[in-house]
Amino acid sequence: MTQRHFPGSKLATRSNDDDDDEDLFEYFYDEPGSLPGTLSIDEDACPSFIVLIDYNESHANRVTNLTADACTPYLTSDSVSWLDIQGLGSEDILLGLGRIVGLHPLLLEDVVNVPQRPKVEDYSDQLLIIAQMVMPKPTEDGFWIEQVSFVLGKSYLLTFQEEPERDCFEPVRARIRGHKGKIRQAGADYLAYTLLDAIIDGFFPVLEDYGERIEALEDEVILNPNHQTLEKIYQVRRELLALRRSIWPQRSAINALIRDGSNLISSDVRIYLRDCYDHTIQVLDMVETYRELASGLMDVYLSSVSNKMNEVMKVLTIMSTVFIPITFIAGVYGMNFQYMPELTWRWGYFVCWGVMIAIAASLCFFFWRRGWFEDSRFAKHD
Incomplete structure (x- = not known):
């Protein structure tokens, strides 16, 4: 499995093992001396298979497990062809598809050698868009993060995913099947916008989960801060930083699609991309807000621990202050000198106790008047 996941207390990158403590923010780089266009396929990558959705205003067909050669007729048809390549582990399929579609070797290298930084590159008759897709884990805290690469042509769109059957594109597929909206009347560029918008919208459920986690941590930090609380805060901060590193370059990539004039994207679709860009800004604002809250939680945690220690020191100080004069009196009358007038008193023992x-009662009353008992541990229990 090549998908990066962010589970529980360990954050791993490109690994199956939750206990592997690898670099959280790893990006792909070529080994020194390697040839340009060299494909570096992870040994744990899922096998590749091609899912085709070919549609126009009158029909929508879905074909699974296509071979690379069988895709040729769809690339030159008048309808829109969406080739979804799920899994990046089959080099022969990827090279064959690259040969048939005419993918530049450097383009195919960026697609296969994951993870790449989100970006947009224009190859004249093709447009490469690399994005990061996040999905919440259904049964535990954290999220999956996966690279999705788009190759936009005149009448076709290729999408390359690291993992099969786990993405946020199902609503788009349902709209194509159900002939909803204008997707069946539009071209491949509108399909690319729709998928990009689905990726950006996929950040919101993840961020909602982090909002709830931060709210729960606020209560925990105030009421019962402990070492596990500190670990949770640190984990949330790291995961939010990973989200920021995913969404920040995607903002620049979408902005490049709007700003740079590509003949593969119509002016109408650029207007829709503006809305996608606005959603990206909203996601980035939420990420920054939650990062600030998480940083504030760290300060609150340290303050709570310090206050807790101050309460303990206050209790010890009160007890010591109360017992110091009592210890002094007990020490004086424990010296056993022969000529001590109080030793011969009949009521001396009771007077000493009194x-x-x-003295102890007077000191306690004095501390109570000064408000020392109001915030102490004993006062809270009372």
Whole structure:
């Protein structure tokens, strides 16, 4: 499995093992001396298979497990052909598809050698768009992050995913099947916008989960801060930083699609991309807000721990202050000198106890008047 996941207390990159503590923000780089266009396929990558959705205003056909050669007629048809390549583990399929579609070797290298930084590159008759897709884990905290690459042609769109059957594109597929909206009347550029918009909208459920986690951490930090709380705060901060590193370059990539004039994207679709760009800004604002809240939680945690220690020191100080004069009196009358006038008093023992109790009560009353008991551990229990 090549998909990066962010589970529980360990954050891993490109690994199956939750206990692997690899670089959280790893990006792909070529080994020194390697030839340009060299494909580096991860040994754990899922096998590739091609899913085709060919549609126009009158029909929509879905074909699974296509071979690379069988895709040729669809690339030159008048309808829109969406070739979804799920899995990046089959080099022969990827090279064959690259040969048939005419993918530049550097383009195919960026698609296969994951993860890449989100970006947009124009290859004249093809447009490469690399994005990062996140999905919440259904049964535990955290999220999956996966690279999705788009290759936009005049009448076709290729999407390359690391993992099969786990993405946020199902609503788009349903709209194509159900002939909803204007997707069946539009071209491949509108399909690319729709999928990009689905990727950006996929950040919102993940961020909603982090909003709830931060709210729960706020209560925990105030009421019962402990070492596990600190670990949770640190984990949330790292995961939010990973989200920021995913969405920040995607903002620049979408902005490049709007700003740079490509003949593969119509002016109408650029207007829709503006809305996608606005959603990206909203996601980035939420990420920054939650990062600030998480950083504030760290400060609150340290303050809570310090206050907790101050409460303990206050209790010890009160107890010490109360027992110091009592210890002094007990020490004086424990010296056993022969000529001590109080030793011969009949009521000396009881008077000594009375004086000690009076001193302790007076000190406690004094501390109570000064408000020392209001925030102490004992006052909270009362």
